Amino acid sequence: MNPPVTGQSPVVAAPGAWAASGFGSLYDEHSRAIYYLALRFFGDEQKAEDATHDVFLKAFQRMDQFRNESSVRTWLYRIAINHCQNLVRSWHNRNVHSNADDSIWENSAAKTDSPLRVLETKELGQRIQTTLDSLPEEYRLLLLLVADEELSYEEIAALVGQSADAVRGKLHRARKAFAARFEQTA
Amino acid sequence: MKQQTKLSQEQQHAEAHQTQQQAGQEFASAEEVLRFDAAHTVVPPQIARRLEESTGGGAPPRRPWWKNLLGR
Numbered sequence: 001m002n003p004p005v006t007g008q009s010p011v012v013a014a015p016g017a018w019a020a021s022g023f024g025s026l027y028d029e030h031s032r033a034i035y036y037l038a039l040r041f042f043g044d045e046q047k048a049e050d051a052t053h054d055v056f057l058k059a060f061q062r063m064d065q066f067r068n069e070s071s072v073r074t075w076l077y078r079i080a081i082n083h084c085q086n087l088v089r090s091w092h093n094r095n096v097h098s099n100a101d102d103s104i105w106e107n108s109a110a111k112t113d114s115p116l117r118v119l120e121t122k123e124l125g126q127r128i129q130t131t132l133d134s135l136p137e138e139y140r141l142l143l144l145l146v147a148d149e150e151l152s153y154e155e156i157a158a159l160v161g162q163s164a165d166a167v168r169g170k171l172h173r174a175r176k177a178f179a180a181r182f183e184q185t186a
Numbered sequence: 187m188k189q190q191t192k193l194s195q196e197q198q199h200a201e202a203h204q205t206q207q208q209a210g211q212e213f214a215s216a217e218e219v220l221r222f223d224a225a226h227t228v229v230p231p232q233i234a235r236r237l238e239e240s241t242g243g244g245a246p247p248r249r250p251w252w253k254n255l256l257g258r
Binding site: 022023027031032033035036039040045049052053056057059060061063064115116117124125128143144146147148149174175178179182 | 210211212213214215216217218219220221222223224227229230232233234236237240241245246247
């Protein structure tokens, strides 16, 4: 897997005529969130690039179906999650730990209130990816969604098809699992 | 004397900076780590170019006015 491109990261403005249609500003505003979700979901830059392209193409084609019942960000995430999960299923690319017993993580020594220390920022992306790859897909997705400050617990719950209380409970375990695994990657 | 004091302050400042760099960064939670990582992730510019090609550079389809009226 290639390491993700990191550094100072201005969002590249969408070029051409569709930028003028309003879709360009939508892309500019949300492409980083969708790309990042795909990048850390797959752990592969090329797959993330393809998925981001496909998600925005679907959004473009279905623009007339968008109702203002949810935010654009939530709508895009819904397309992205479906797309990514379908790809994973079709590739039979399940993570080796995806069926792991949750108690492995729940009984781990790490505490969620312990700070996560990083010495080398340049290695951060690799450590994050290793950590996320080792978590069940559900935890990975929840953590990636909750990291987006634009999403509320209710919106995350709707995206993953669970109650907000269930999401809060799972997030607690997901954070704990992440902290435990992240420490091991140091 | 004053010069010595200033030098000492600069040294302290430099040492503090070095210590801070050596200590690295601390994140309070998984979300914070991921937010930091996301903020430093660059979206490949070729995605926008590919999208423009795929969409033919046109405008997306608009929702018909009657759907808005009927709430469908």
